[in-house]
Amino acid sequence: MHARIFVTLKNGVLDPQGQAIEGSLSSLGFEGVDAVRQGKIFDVKLEETDHEAAKEKLAQMCEKLLANTVIENYSIEIVD
Structure with missing residues (x-):
């Protein structure tokens, strides 16, 4: 079985990398990008x-290692 886990910062947590990407996109001429959040x-x-099962x-893996649940959310998708 193949699964995909997405880990993202919770709302309200500062995302300096996302802000840097947003600024770079603007510098490259990609206008209209309101916000970028990395994950x-x-x-x-x-x-x-x-x-x-x-x-x-997978949830146990996220809780123990893959996500910092204080500042990150995670979602699990079973691919096949």
């Missing part, structure tokens, strides 16, 4: 065949 994507391949295992 991380993890592609994980599991031997698990049960979708609910896989989501539970």
